[in-house]
Amino acid sequence: MKRTITLFLSLIMLLSLTMTSYAEEYVVESMQGYGQTEILAHIYSRYTITIPATINLSETNQGTIAISGASLEEGYQVKVFCTNINSDCNGIILYNVNDNSKTIPCAILDENGLYMNSSTPLATFTQDDITSYDTIRNFQLELMSFDAVAGDYMGIAEYSFDCSPM
Known part of the structure; x- marks a missing residue:
């Protein structure tokens, strides 16, 4: 009896396994159709800002900020700020290199x-300002004290750039 039950259960298990292996794919041959895919892209503003690494006040008191290779999004502008302006002099402090x-x-x-502060942009560029060449904004440097000790002085101006909606 045990043998018959074991054989019967084995046969049921074997039949149940083979039944699932014979499933057929559902194929539709008579239908045709079409579809669409919407493709989206966003190109962000790009630009290069050039500021001189050194300005020697013995030669000139003018600096330049140039924007080149620029493609700005509609309604955007690039602002250049001098971030370390001292509020007492609306500029930077130059230190004597020896003392x-x-x-x-x-x-x-x-x-x-106009005298600058750190919240006012030193230069602003919009898409309308940009030509096929470099677009240049000038700024001036002005020593505020002429009774200083003779010698060489140096200071660092630090900048930040911001591309934001107008």
Whole structure:
């Protein structure tokens, strides 16, 4: 009896396994159709900002900020800020290279002659400003003290750039 039950159960198990292996694919041959895929892309603004690494006030008091290779999104502008402007002199502090206790304030003025602060952009560029060549904005540097100790002075101006909606 055990043998018969074992054989019967084995046969049921074997039949159940083979039944699932004979499933057929569902194929539709008579239908035709079409479809669409919407493809989206976004090209972000791109630009190169060029600012001179050194400005020697013995030679010139003018600096330039140039934007080149620019493609701005509609309604966007690029702003350039001088981030370390001292609020007492609207510019940066120049230090005597031999004695850091000796300083001269050096004001930074935008191309309209307005004194700068760290929240006012030194230069602003819009898509309308940009030509096929470099677009240049000028700024001025002005020593605020002429009774300083004679010698060489140096200071660092730090910049940040921002591309944002107008």
